[in-house]
Amino acid sequence: MATPTPTPTPSSLTPVPAQLPEVLIAEILKRLPVKTLVQFKCVCKSWHKLLTDPIFTNTHLHFTTPTRIILSRYFKSFLSLPLHPNPNPNPNPNPNPIELPLSLNDAHTYYVKGHCNGLLLLIISDGTIILWNPTIARYRTLPTPSNFKETREVLGFGYDSSTNDYKIVRAPSSYCKLMLKDYNPQIEVLSLNSNSWRKLPEAETPPYFIEHSQQSFYLNGAVYWLTLDDFCTLILRFDLAKESFARVPPPRDDIGRNMSWIGVINDSLCVLHSHQRSYFDIWATRDDFNWEKMITVFKTVDPEPCFSYLDYAPLCFVETGELLMSIRRKGLIAYDPNEQCCRIIALLEDARWLQETVYTDSFVFPEEPSEVDQTGSSSGALTRVISQMLLGFSNAFMSRFAYRADSS
Amino acid sequence: MAAEKSSIKIITLIAADGSVFEVEPNIVKEMKTVQSYIDELDQNTVSIPLPNVFGNDLAMIIEYCKKHASEEETKEAKEEFDFEFVKRMKSDDKLRLLQAASYLNMESFLQFMAKAIAAEIENQSVEFVRDYFQIESDFTPEEEAELRKENEWAFK
Structure with missing residues (x-):
């Protein structure tokens, strides 16, 4: 229906594009991977400003998708399992895990205690607390309480957007309660901007104790754990802005089922609800109140159907619609909900102490506060601007995720 | 809604260079800037000047809108069209179309163009990007060297 009339002037054929406004530059840049964007900080001052601006970061949280699974092996190095293959089609549908170097853990054991925006929080057995960004290979040693x-x-x-700060909370440990005489849990908070621990009033100490091998899960300004109240599992939440604990009501349950796992999938808090031996459900909530069933996993067609529901740790959905899961002492599998079948992604020897982290590449790295920063002076401090960037691959990469659903 | 009451049958769009395009109402639905204007009117025809969009670009945008507004076209055919549509564009075309999409307030077309540009500059050098966007660096050589050193890992 369009009938363009002949254009009258030749100059109109090749108009020179004007400089793009920042909002359009941001619209383009938010789709790029971290590594590219770190380079682009050198393009000009306005790009540098944009790429280190927390507002840009928050806009782009929605563009992030998990880029890899990081496997922490307690007494061995970290493994990284990419969630997208190389740009070239790979005949092998299963990616090979690669080792991540972190020189600190050579002679020590370690636990991952939490992860948020591309940062891992570790405790090494020599008693140091480490904040580590594996994407940019930087770490920072934090003070101990x-x-x-x-x-x-x-x-x-986790991240507290109300103060634009990352926070660490020290919560009661069930191991310490069991093994130490006179264990008196003290809730303390470390803000990364202040770099010091601060005790909370005694009234904030919850009457629950948490298993120390469990990671905390961060979502929307709070961290979550699964813990026990006598014989029943419950969800404990710590609000990073209010700095207080609360219980989260579990999914509706009429027949006494138990939650055996907690985690974050698709920006929802999720728990695993086991019915019987043959299947389990994953329930999800976005508001800590209304729960919806996300998926039912049938176990009858497992490679080895004898696994107990306690052995399952769901990780994330991938582009093929499969759900990646870790199986204790075995390795990783992908579950196809349509075909109700599993295939093995990686078998891991010695996977007894395995911790799995669904990780999104980022170049967030909260710098240690220097005296200059604390006085509030930031003039000319280009290099001191705290990078709050969090960017991941957009779906362009995930769509190349070429796992095939054959279980052979 | 006002849009349903509108009796407009034909919309005439006039580009910056004076070229004229006659389109049906369903074609401009995606152009929020135009749509909000015609929602206010109660007449059969209307002429809308678009002084910030050039004729060649408007022709391409209309072509895109027609394809995507069509109910007969399959999803695959539309994807195939998108692929070819981007393929025949130069970098300058993409930048101009992105700006036109912004001016016309076309949400999905803007996303589409931004994605196409992002794909073109991904894994490219800083120099390529400066050239692409016609940006002059305002860092001193020392500042730039410092920044590059600080982020050395990303340049490997």
Whole structure:
């Protein structure tokens, strides 16, 4: 229907594009991977400003998708399992895990205590607390609180948008309660901007104790754990802005089922609800109140159907619609909900102490506060601007995720 | 809604260079800037000047809108069209169309163009990007060297 009339002037054929406004530059840049964007900080001052601006970061949280699974092996190095293959089609549908170097853990054991925006919080058995960004290979040693029980401690880690700060909370440890006489849990908070621990009033200490080998899960300004009240599992939440604990009501349950796993999938808090031996459900909530069933996993067609529901740790959905899961002492599988079948992604020897983290590449790295920063002076401090960027691959990469659903 | 009451049958769009395009109402639905204008009217025809969009670009945008507004076209055919549509564009075309999409307030077309540009500059050098967007660096050589050193890992 369009009938363009002949254009009258030749100059109109090749108009020179004007400089793009920042909002359009941001619209383009938010789709790029971290590594490219770190380079692009050098393009000009306005790009540098944009790429280190927390507002840009928040806009782009929605564009992030998990880029890899990081496997922490307690007494061995970290493994990284990419969630997208190389740009070239790979005849092998299963990616090979690669080792991640972190020189600190050579002679020590360690636990991952939490992860948020591309940062991992670790406790090493020599008693140091490490904040590590594996994407940009940078880490920072954090101060330890008094009476620190090293890897047996429970720490939660997340981002508080109300203060634009990352926080770590020290929560009661069930191991310490069991093994230590006179264990008196003290809730303390470390803000990364201040770099010091601050005790919370005694009234904030919850009457629950958390398993120290469990990671905390961060979502929307709070951290979560699964813990026990006598014989029943419950969800414990710590609000990073209010700095207080609360219980989250579990999914509706009429027949006494138990939650055996907690985690974050598709920006929802999820728990695993086991019915019987043949299947389990994953329930999800976005508001800590209304729960919806996300998926039912049938176990009858497992490679080895004898796994107990306690052995399952769901990780994330991938582009093929499969659900990646870790199976204790075995390795990783992908579950196809349509075909109700599993295929093995990676078998791991010695996977007894395995911790799995669904990781999104980022170049977030909260710098240690220097005296200059604390006085509030930032003039000319280009290099001191705290990078709050969090960017991941957009779906362009995930769509190349070429796992095939054959279980052979 | 006002849009349903509107009796407009034909919309005439006039580009910056004076070229004229006659289109049906369903074609401009995606152009929020135009749509909000015609929602206010109660007449059969209307002429809308678009002083920020050039004729060649408007022709391409209309072609895109027609394809995507069509109910007969399959999803695959539309994807195939998108692929070819981007393929025949130069970098300058993409930048101009992105700006036109912004001016016309075309949400999905803007996303589409931004994605196409992002794909073109991904894994490219800083120099390529400066050239692409016609940006002059305002860092001193020392500042730039410092920044590159600081982020050395990303340049490997």
